[in-house]
Amino acid sequence: MARSIWLRQERSGRGPAPEHSRARIAAAAVELADVGGLDAVSMRKVAAAIGAGAASLYRYVETRDELLELMADAAAGEIDLSRAPSGDWRADLVALAHELREVYRRHPWMLDIAPGRVALGPNTVDVLEYALATMQDLDAPTPAKMEAFALLNGFVALLVRSEKELGGATTEWQESQAEFLASVVTDGRHPHLAAAFATPSQATPAVADLLDSVLPRVLTGLLETGGDRP
Amino acid sequence: MARSIWLRQERSGRGPAPEHSRARIAAAAVELADVGGLDAVSMRKVAAAIGAGAASLYRYVETRDELLELMADAAAGEIDLSRAPSGDWRADLVALAHELREVYRRHPWMLDIAPGRVALGPNTVDVLEYALATMQDLDAPTPAKMEAFALLNGFVALLVRSEKELGGATTEWQESQAEFLASVVTDGRHPHLAAAFATPSQATPAVADLLDSVLPRVLTGLLETGGDRP
């Protein structure tokens, strides 16, 4: 069984010192991904970015997936955990969600990484520790707290994903999607969908910030088993 | 701009009749993915599965992504939409979520496809139409209903993802993750995490079915703007 990259030390003592560092490699990879998406993160390109040969990268990382782990954890490291928990766990978690959202916005490729494997590294674990600290006075079973954290993460990812799809420049792909949708709307067999598109975008309330409106409700529902009402 | 595959007709009239069909191709690709994941869905393998040359696939599909669209829509077609809306939109949406979850469970590769591009095809659009029909008596702005559907989808995906990670056979990767976690727990700098793992899994309530417990709350929060309470 292969040990996690975080359990292998960077320097092995003997032999020549490595010319690069995990941090530098991760930074280079993140930069590439920020510009060209995850597809731009190939072993050859990352190696070239730090001025190394492609095969040399494998001295630092066992597979490409491990490189992605490095990147994800580097991104998690951007979250500011210095603010002490206020005592209001709901507010603290929502604040954490905001912070997380900024990370997702800065590094959209995280959306293509996160779903698959959660991949905890040192920084990710620190974030989890912070979330648990936030909930320390809350009387809820530990698994529920874990689920709450996972849900928070997934919820934020979902939000950023949809805001990336809706807003922003209209891609060619979106246009062809819209064209198909138009043909569906006019085929007569989808009345509700047609009605939905007939309304003149009735004063769209600027997509209320679901982070502040819905997330607290979700967390409450998940963590406060007390006074349940249907 | 390239037209959506759903706007191009399968048969072009002139010339020899195609030897295969989109449905057959999609079915073969789905079968491959069910067994070996999305990685097993290569143009060459799919082509071989239907007894064709690799290059021939491009007569039916413009890119591999379009093939994935075919697959996703085929999966969406497995959802049973025959039950008429009951009048209780919440119950109907939860039932739809259950149906959706079965699809995700049957076709885990959907989890690696859905996040990126929502990719509406004929079947997907039918599901959306059904969801809207379910909410027709509900007095909420159309965009909110759309968000609710997207959220429902994302929520189900999130759930299936976590149940796939937690349950099931312990992979080698999970073991190395656990090993790292153990080292973190014992390093003394993560007290809350340590405490979380110290509790003897206190009567884990079998991960209550979040679909029935949390989803209705989320939907309520999103769609019922009335009597708001902090």
Next chain:
DNA sequence: AGCCGACTGGGTACGCTGTTCGCAAAGGAG
């Protein structure tokens, strides 16, 4: 009836990918 032109199937090839292997060079430990 015959032919033209549009269409399908698919072999081949290109550039890219992740990864492995083997070897030369380098430097700490004894």
Next chain:
DNA sequence: CTCCTTTGCGAACAGCGTACCCAGTCGGCT
């Protein structure tokens, strides 16, 4: 000073998505 571990990396391999081109096939028009 020597030995042995470790590093860097050129070359190679299998597999990928995709473009190109040619041969063969058939529908529609004349």
